[in-house]
Amino acid sequence: MLEKLKQRWKVNTLNLILIIATFALGGSLCGYAGRKILQLTNIDKGFLYILLYIILITLLWPICVLIISVPLGQFSFFRRYIKRIADRTSRRSAKKINIAIFASGAGSNAKKIIEHFSSPGKVKIALVVCNKPGAGVLDIAAQANIPSIVIEKNAFADGDAVLAQLKNYHIDFIVLAGFLLKVPEQLIKAFPKKIVNIHPALLPKYGGKGMYGHYVHESVIANKDVESGITIHFADEVYDHGEIILQARCPVDPNDTAATLAQKIHVLEHAHYATEIDKLLR
Numbered sequence: 001m002l003e004k005l006k007q008r009w010k011v012n013t014l015n016l017i018l019i020i021a022t023f024a025l026g027g028s029l030c031g032y033a034g035r036k037i038l039q040l041t042n043i044d045k046g047f048l049y050i051l052l053y054i055i056l057i058t059l060l061w062p063i064c065v066l067i068i069s070v071p072l073g074q075f076s077f078f079r080r081y082i083k084r085i086a087d088r089t090s091r092r093s094a095k096k097i098n099i100a101i102f103a104s105g106a107g108s109n110a111k112k113i114i115e116h117f118s119s120p121g122k123v124k125i126a127l128v129v130c131n132k133p134g135a136g137v138l139d140i141a142a143q144a145n146i147p148s149i150v151i152e153k154n155a156f157a158d159g160d161a162v163l164a165q166l167k168n169y170h171i172d173f174i175v176l177a178g179f180l181l182k183v184p185e186q187l188i189k190a191f192p193k194k195i196v197n198i199h200p201a202l203l204p205k206y207g208g209k210g211m212y213g214h215y216v217h218e219s220v221i222a223n224k225d226v227e228s229g230i231t232i233h234f235a236d237e238v239y240d241h242g243e244i245i246l247q248a249r250c251p252v253d254p255n256d257t258a259a260t261l262a263q264k265i266h267v268l269e270h271a272h273y274a275t276e277i278d279k280l281l282r
């Protein structure tokens with residue numbers, strides 16, 4: 001372990017010993033200073049005391065370590081070390097989450113999601129991926145100034161091409177919104193629990209290959225189901241299968257057709273998909 005630390009910090013044995021001593025002495029000094037400051041306030045040793053103590057030692061630690069590092073000759077190491085921690089923390093809190101929306105059709109769900117995340121914030125719709133030239137979703141992306149790519153079935157199934165594009169756009173999260181191709185295993189592995197899908201029925205009913213759009217609603221009506229709904233779920237290697245995030249329901253009336261049921265389902269989708277994604281990312 002010590003050898004690993006020496007390599008990681010690029011120091012020799014003597015420096016490593018001095019660095020560890022600085023950590024230990026700096027930590028003790030910081031704890032001592034924290035207790036002394038709190039003594040001046042006369043606060044009882046309860047929850048508030050502990051809370052203030054934690055805040056104080058967090059603030060005092062870099063100062064104490066830097067002070068101790070001077071006599072031990074390790075000031076430049078610790079200055080760089082503390083700067084690295086500060087940089088990493090601020091980068092982490094400022095990092096945007098880039099979403100790619102995958103869609104094959106009209107894109108009404110994609111549109112709602114784009115609108116939901118349109119004001120500047122932590123989440124950005126950075127890319128639209130489509131497998132159908134001329135699909136409505138491509139116009140929606142263009143109107144919102146979101147880059148889009150069209151990738152044909154075989155290239156998509158291979159996985160490499162789309163993975164490279166996702167990397168180009170620094171994509172962190174994928175939203176399937178009416179995307180008809182099966183997501184290749186490679187992509188599922190590269191984005192574990194970071195791909196969500198919406199299905200226009202109450203899974204596990206009416207899911208799987210070939211169960212999309214009007215086929216789903218026709219089956220629901222043919223089976224005389226009295227309710228249908230939507231399922232938002234994580235995508236895995238199997239069609240319409242991953243862990244369910246949310247289901248919402250609507251009644252199926254005796255006079256419903258596939259078209260009227262599709263309208264009810266779209267209302268549910270538009271009400272829930274974007275907000276559910278937002279919740280997941282927070």
Ligand code: GRF
Binds near residue numbers: 105107179213266
């Ligand atoms: C939605 O009903 C969704 O559940 C399904 O495909 C449809 C896409 O509709 N996966 P749109 O293109 O978003 O209007």
